[in-house]
Amino acid sequence: MSTRPSRDLRRAADLAALREHRSTSPAAAHAAIARELWTAFRTLGFTSGRVLAGGEDAATFLGLAPGRWPGGASGTAVVGPDHAPVRPLNVHPGWQGPDEIDLAITSMPVNDVTLRDPSNIVARRADQVALAILTVRGTRPGGLSALLASHDLMDDPVSIARREIASMADLVGAVRLPSGAHRHQPGTDLPTDLLLFRRRHPGEPQRGANFETAPGINLDGARVTINTYFDTRPDRMLGRATYDPTSPPPTNLALTGDRNRFAVELRAAFEQLTAEALHNGLTMTPAREPAPSHGIRPNAVNDVDRYLSRGQRLRSGPVTYPGIGLSGWHGPGHDVQGPASGL
Numbered sequence: 001m002s003t004r005p006s007r008d009l010r011r012a013a014d015l016a017a018l019r020e021h022r023s024t025s026p027a028a029a030h031a032a033i034a035r036e037l038w039t040a041f042r043t044l045g046f047t048s049g050r051v052l053a054g055g056e057d058a059a060t061f062l063g064l065a066p067g068r069w070p071g072g073a074s075g076t077a078v079v080g081p082d083h084a085p086v087r088p089l090n091v092h093p094g095w096q097g098p099d100e101i102d103l104a105i106t107s108m109p110v111n112d113v114t115l116r117d118p119s120n121i122v123a124r125r126a127d128q129v130a131l132a133i134l135t136v137r138g139t140r141p142g143g144l145s146a147l148l149a150s151h152d153l154m155d156d157p158v159s160i161a162r163r164e165i166a167s168m169a170d171l172v173g174a175v176r177l178p179s180g181a182h183r184h185q186p187g188t189d190l191p192t193d194l195l196l197f198r199r200r201h202p203g204e205p206q207r208g209a210n211f212e213t214a215p216g217i218n219l220d221g222a223r224v225t226i227n228t229y230f231d232t233r234p235d236r237m238l239g240r241a242t243y244d245p246t247s248p249p250p251t252n253l254a255l256t257g258d259r260n261r262f263a264v265e266l267r268a269a270f271e272q273l274t275a276e277a278l279h280n281g282l283t284m285t286p287a288r289e290p291a292p293s294h295g296i297r298p299n300a301v302n303d304v305d306r307y308l309s310r311g312q313r314l315r316s317g318p319v320t321y322p323g324i325g326l327s328g329w330h331g332p333g334h335d336v337q338g339p340a341s342g343l
Helices: 007-022 027-043 058-060 118-137 160-166 228-233 259-282 300-309
Strands: 049-055 073-079 089-091 101-107 139-150 167-177 192-199 216-219 222-225 240-243 253-256 333-338
Touching: 027 058, 027 101, 027 192, 027 259, 049 058, 049 118, 058 073, 058 101, 073 101, 101 118, 101 240, 118 139, 118 160, 118 192, 139 167, 160 167, 167 228, 167 259, 216 240
Parallel strands: 049 101, 101 139
Antiparallel strands: 049 073, 073 089, 089 333, 139 192, 167 192, 216 222, 240 253
16 A cells, blocks of 8 residues: 555645745745845846845845835845935836846745645646746846746746746856745745846856756755756755655655754855856846847836736645735736845
8 A cells, every 4th residue: 555645635734834934934034045145146247227126025125224115025125335225116017118127136935845746746847947038038238137936936847837947048157045044833844945047148158057957866865856966066955955845745855954054154155156156157247238129129127016916826726826926916016115125
């Protein structure tokens, strides 16, 4: 008789994990991540420009102080050298401007939730794939984008989505965060990845590290897929990789780290990442004159917001993804004056 949990048990476990996710705040971890992200952005050449942030804790990643976010799924602000938004924040939907995002940060849906039901894993991965492509595509050539995603976005053996991203952007670098980095609750211990991309100008050669492939490796006597980037740079994984027998294969990876050293190890990994990027010339570059348009260019920024706001449901039950349009934000954009958080 099979010892594999039934589908009903797997779905019940997923719902319990989602409840833990929604009831526990990742604010402290996200603030630490945001500090390192913005240090990297500045090192790689960002001085000022239009910034898009979307997903859970978007205000934190944009640099606003807590409590200055009215509930939209994403927002843009013109951020200056002192990091204070120099114009009021605009919360989407409602921004109808051109595709002029210099820097984009997207925190993917339920990225740290350990899902057990394969249909839920596939549904989340599909959402994250779409958002990853939209975020990178919505950034101007020469601009930077950062994604906070579940590790299986990179470890999925099917590489179609990563090839699509690689066709328009270089991977500046990545850091894999350990299980439980965001929340210290059962069910919220999936390893997550911080991914930095630079959108190439037309005609620029591809210069970033290989991240398209995810071969299988032997781990604790089992076969697990892991992205080539992390397989060749184990120091960018903040912990010890182990096989997780409780999750569906082949991306069933756990990453055990030292919670007390998370901030120190995160900073060291970002210092290595930015040094490598500077050496390879993967820095932010000024916008160039746009090529003549032969039609209406889609507004990728609003596409990101619509995707974040649509109230996507998990297939296992009537629970919406946490942090994605839970407030039902609709209507025109609103300007919000708020102090920066001092990133």
